[in-house]
Structure formats: C-alpha cells, structure tokens
Amino acid sequence: MTDKTFTLNTGQRIPALGLGTWQSAPGEVKAAVSYALQSGYKLVDGAYCYANEDEVGAGLKEAFDAGVKREDVFVVTKVWNTYNTRVELGLDKSLKALGLEYVDLFLVHWPILMNPEGNDDKFPKLPDGSRDIIRTHNHVDTWKMMEKLVATGKTKAIGVCNYSKRYLEQLLAEATIVPAVNQIENHPALPQQEIVDLCKEKGIHVMAYSPLGSTGGPLMKAEPVVKIAEKHGVSPSTVLLSYHISRGSTVLPKSVTPERIKQNMVLIDLDTEDQKLLQDYSDQLTKEGKLQRFVYPPFNVDFGFPDKS
16 A cells, blocks of 8 residues: 555645654654655655654655655655644754755645744643634735745645644635645544545545544454455555555654554555445434544634534
C-alpha cells in the first residue's frame, strides 16, 4: 500500500499511507522518520505546533543521505493558530526547521486565530488560563494569504485541517483556489460523512488522522472490526487503517517503533461485505448518539462539528 496513491485537484499524486508525527516523543522522531522512509513510506505529516519539526528534518536528511530521493517524498506541514495572520512566516519557520526548500502540502491547522502577540509563541493564554483567541478574525482571510503562497514555490499545494461542513462552505464561497486537502479526525466511530461527502463533491482529498481512535480505545475491540480482522487473518489496526483506503482517503498512523511502522504498511482491500459491516457500525453509533471524537482541543470555539461528543 505504500505505492498506492490518489490524485489531488492540483494533479499531484498523494500517497495513500503516511507517517504521522503528532505526539511523538522528543528523541524518537528522527529515527522514526528515517526508518519509515527507508522502509517504503513516501509521506510524512507534521506541523509547527508539534514542536518536533527539527527532528523530522533530521530524519528526512538521514533518509535522503541513505538514497531516498526528495522528489519521492510527500512532505506535509501546517500553519499554527498564532500564525494565521502571518502564514508565510509560519511556512518559512517550518521550512527552516525541516531543512527543505519547499513542502508538498501546507495546511491551515485550525480555522481560528490565537493572539500572535500573546504570552507564548504557540499557546498564548489569558489570565484565567484559557486560550488567548482573537474572535474577530475571519478564517477566510487566512485562506486568502495561503492562496498567495502557491506562486512562491515554497509549497506545491495548500489545504485545510479540522474544517467542518459549515467552515468549508464559508471558505469555498470566497476561495480562488479550492483546498487540495481537508485533514480531519476520521475512523468508524467518527465517520464525519457529511464532511467527507462535501469534500468528494468539491474535489477535496480527505486525510484521516487518529485513524485508530485513542490508545486503548474501544475501536480495536469493536465487534465488526474484530470480525473482519479474523476473516482476513490480520490485526484490528490493519482493518481500521484499510477502512480509509476503501473510502478513497489517505491515512496517517503515528508510530515511532520500527515494528509498528512496518506493521502499519500491511493494509488490505476491504470487500463490499467488510465495508458494509463498518458502515452499519457507524450508522448504529450515529443513531444511538455514541459517535466519539478523540481530538478536541480546549479552544472553547464552536467549529460546527455536528457529532461533537
């Protein structure tokens, strides 16, 4: 599956499987990125706010020095909330940390602005401890700045993360460039079907993060997931990662251990029966109001997600 790709609305080919680097511990990311790329991965997903882009860059360099070609690696990073009025500066900071002249995809991490003059570069806070958010900011203004980056050559494509149907429709109403990607939390317990359907309609590729839910979460033990795993003689994690390929989405499992990085490469084609089992599971959770969102930062902002848990 490391060779499987999808076509973006820019004409670029994006790998179906990528390595996620969020919450990877310091001192582990370099080795994970280098090992993954030398093992066949062709996509690395990162972000300025992960605070590990220098290690990701070191891992990229090690892989390039070992013979991996830059043009064969699809590098993704994101502009953080405190830079949503200074997106080119945010991109420049990421490029410097990564040691690259360009990234293949640059995303708006969240459609909000945190105070760029606040008391912290990444997570400014108010005296009461809440996030210092500039609530008068229009996220579409950030997108207009993103559109100007394409001509600089510093990124080959632009997109968004964590955009609900409401926010995406607001952006599309004024956009000159349609986002190439919307990266969202996605798994059978949070199918976000209305967002996925809108993205497909508009030619926006979906990238799925947190595809296994949370560590020790219920998805790995869910009856249909276990049933499909037993049928194919694979692990539940293989089923959950393969779910996205069958939906036409890129999936971003995170790991820093060689064994798990290798294991995540073993994906399967889910047949119609498998897909129906997972769809029925999602539909039942939706009907019962039991959808689960595992990533919901404490921004105290209504992002317009219909299935917030």
